[in-house]
Amino acid sequence: MEFSLLGPIAVTTGSAELSLGPAKRRSVLALLLLQPNTTVPLEQLIDSLWEEEPPEHARTVVQGHVSRLRATLAEGGAEAYGIELATHGSAYLLRLPEELIDAHRFGELVALARPEAAPADAVPLLREALGLWRGPALTGTVTSPPFAAAAHALEERRLTAVEALGRAHGTLGEHEQAAAILYSAAVNHPLREGLIAGLMRALFHTGRQSDALEWFHRTRRLLNEELGVDPGERLRGAYEEILRAEAAGGGRTGAARPAGGARGASGGTPSSGTSSGGTSSGGGRSGASGDGRSATGSEARPVDGTARAPVQGSADRDGASGDASAPGTDGTRQGTPAGGRGGSGSGRAGAPPRLLPRPPARFLGREDQLATLTTVLTDGTTGESPLAVVAGPAGVGKTACAVQWAHLYAGSFPDGQLFADLRGFGEGDEAPPAEILGDFLLALGTPPERVPSSAQAASALFRSLVAERRLLVVLDNARSSAQVRPLLPGGPHCATVVTSRSRLDGLVATDWARPVGLQTLGHEEGAALLGAMLGPDRVAEDPAAARELVDLCDGLPLALRAAAAQLTARPRWRLARLAAALRDERRRLALLSAEDTGIAAALRMSVARLSADDARLLSALATSADGHLNASLAAALAGYDPERTQDGLDRLTEMHLVDEEATDVYTISTLTQLFARDERGEGGESDTGGRTGDES
Incomplete structure (x- = not known):
């Protein structure tokens, strides 16, 4: 579920938009979203909804709108997202994860961007932030002064982000892009001196000195005629800078990058394609390839000339040992040159991360499930990042199936494969999203000092870095949908596989996750697994005992592998002897254990x-x-x-x-x-x- 303030007021679940009703009801929701997780007095709502004296029944009207909003959110499955519209005396509280609000995500992305210090990082973050806007802020609310003031404040934040994006492109020496971005904003806000100053500098560096100076004189006239003031320091500074450069013989500088400005904080030089355009609410632009570090930041060993990150997370379970150009905010298309990954700004080059565990040993069957995963995860027709949830009981082989598919189709994701054990069903606490995101960002080449501490900021940076990559993410052992959502990439070329003992219906509802269920093995499949581990001759000599072992193990691969381990340690035992031992229900669970592996x-x-x-x-x-x-x-x-x-x-x-x-x-x-x-x-x-x- 997502809430939109940066344009028409809207609430969407998946691809559907909830019906919010009349303007006053939308306005009530907007005011609660502007102050999330904060009690909003009824009197404040009344004062904001009516420009003139409110009617006598104003309290009843507001209460009715709140009641209808609560019902609408409930119908949309708000509870699954941790959303609650609560009443506290004569006040209301909209409790929700703030990252579900587009204005909050916008602010997080802008806060992450550092146009001067890390311009190549700033470009994708700011483009993603500006891509969240779908029109004038708070469209559809009443036209009272409080809402006008709130809309104006949001618009100021947008313009500040536009200015910052222009500066980032300028620092990278991409002055044509800077001019294109700043021009439309300057036309619509002709008295905003910061915008005009940035546009003047961009135009000058592209060799259009006369256009740059004309913008100064035009703005100076408007300031004098409409406000009766002279240009401020920023506008005068840009004008004087251009004049000094002209006097010194300066001209077009677009082909050269400013000294020191083309590097990110880590000291690397971005490719010329770092300004890959286009944004969407799902994620920003792409990042540079990872440097082959492990999730803990340790250096990977070269394997066949390729830096490989060591396996992290968990052992094999159940006994199993983008370069498409995109539209910019100015309407142009800006591609990423071959060999360069746009917008990472990490300044670190290296092989893509390969964090998958080794393929499961003696993996057999599951052809239907593997085929379903292929259909779901390689479907490039939707324009969305595909997501599959492999679910089933403990010991049925979910991780083995997901990892097997990931290895089979690793070539379809040349920009890397990430893997994390979310520890949703482990002995300790589940893995917090911030921890996993930190591991991912390090593996993707982000310097440790630039990994955000908050999960929201790290999630935004992660989506930005991988938005244009062809990347596979395997999230193993998830407990809940809420644990998974911050870890999902947003790019259409990324794919995600989640394994869980829970169905994770919340992900199906919010992210159109496709469920892939795993069932226990039948007699033939179970006997084949025993044969693969023990040798076919040992199983063939007593097929009836093999069938009984499958039954006693409930067809669970984990239990069958543990049984095979018992027989491997006792090569003189026939299958019937172990079957006889397993018939004793008091001993069965103990026998179906092998060191740290057991049902x-x-x-x-x-x-x-x-x-x-x-x-x-x-x-x-x-x-x-x-x-x-x-x-x-x-x-x-x-x-x-x-x-x-x-x-x-x-x-x-x-x-x-x-x-x-x-x-x-x-x-x-x-x-x-x-x-x-x-x-x-x-x-x-x-x-x-x-x-x-x-x-x-």
């Missing part, structure tokens, strides 16, 4: 993320005789009322701890039952240790 440890991490009510419900479901039940039986087992039971079943299903095979037909797997029956979550696997080993 019990994986399930423990899933259950640890449940609320106390849902954990009790899962324990109650585990007492079912055959693992099949409906909502009524579940309510009886748990002692909950029907509504509470249904809500709990929905959450357990969303977490893949319970399956809904048909309407009101639920199943719980045998291994989940065995784990949930033990109140302490031990299930006989006291030696399984810490990490899950599951791809989560």
Whole structure:
């Protein structure tokens, strides 16, 4: 869900725009968005909505608009985004993540830009910021003085950003671009001396001295006629600078960069294509290729002449060991020359980051899921950054599937592949977005001292750097949609794969994520996996035992790999001997563990993320005789009322701890039952240790 103030007042979810109703209702929303997460008194709303004396029923009118806004936001799924319109006495509070407001994102991007110190960084950031504007600010609100003042303040910020973008291009020696950007703004704001001064300098450096001087004289006349004042210091300074340069024989300087000005803060020299134009709310312009550093900033070892970042994040799970030109804000198109990445400003060159874990060992099957990922992630017809969510129960092989696809199609993403374990279902805390973004920015070549400390600023810089790259991002082990959103690239040539035990319905709603579900393995697939790990002859000598092992492991690749590890360590054992041992439910979870890899440890991490009510419900479901039940039986087992039971079943299903095979037909797997029956979550696997080993 996104809120727009920089143009017509609007609320969008995905590609749909919510119907906000009349101007006064839009104005109420706008005033709350201008003061997000702050209580706004009812009296302030009334004073802002009526220019004249408000009517006697003004309080009722405002309350009605707030009520309708609350209902509209709820219909749009506001709760999933952490959005709440609350009443506090005689005041209202719109609670939401501020990055959902375009004016806030605009401010973050402008604050990141340093036109003089880091001009090549500033150009994409400022272009992205200005690309958020869709017309005059606060369009559609009432025309009262408070809203006029707020719109004027936002417009001042826009013009300041335009001036800064012009200065950044000028510092890079790109004076034609600077002149084109500043010209239209100067025409619409002929008394804004900073704009005129910047335009004069740009025109002079392109060899148009007479045009530059004419702008000065025209502005001086307007200032005198309309305001009765003389030009200020900035305008006079530009005029005198041009005159001195002319007297010294200066002329067109567009072909040369100012000394020291063409470098970013890191000292690197940007390519001539750093001013790649065009902006969108999804992200800024591209950054330079990464320098091959790891996510921790350590130097990568050269491999076959290519700097490669070492694998970071997690081990293999479940036992598996852009150069398109774009429109500028001035309407021109400015391409990025071959071999140069526009707008990074990092000034650091190197091989693209390759952060993928090694391919999963003995990966078999999943052809349908791999094909679906290919369809979703390589679709270049939408103009959007494709996003897929690989979801399924603990131990089903989500990470293995995502990493396998990433290696198969790495060539489609020549600008790099990023990988991060979000630790959504690990023993410790989940990874905060700022930490992951910092790792990504370092891997992309951003100097450590220029990595923003806030998640919002780091997210903006990340989107700017990768906007024009062909980059793959793999986000493993996500707990929630909110954890993922700041890490999503915005460029149409980037693709993202997320793995999670949760369905992440929020990402489907907000970012048009395409779900790719993984199911447990059937008898043939499970036996093939055992054969790949143990050798086909050992499995072929007792196919019935192999089928039984698949059943005892619930068809989970993680459990089957752990079983194969047990048999590998005992080469004289036949498959039937392990099957007999696994029939003992008291020992099964312990036997399906191998050091830090085990199904019990994986399930423990899933259950640890449940609320106390849902954990009790899962324990109650585990007492079912055959693992099949409906909502009524579940309510009886748990002692909950029907509504509470249904809500709990929905959450357990969303977490893949319970399956809904048909309407009101639920199943719980045998291994989940065995784990949930033990109140302490031990299930006989006291030696399984810490990490899950599951791809989560």
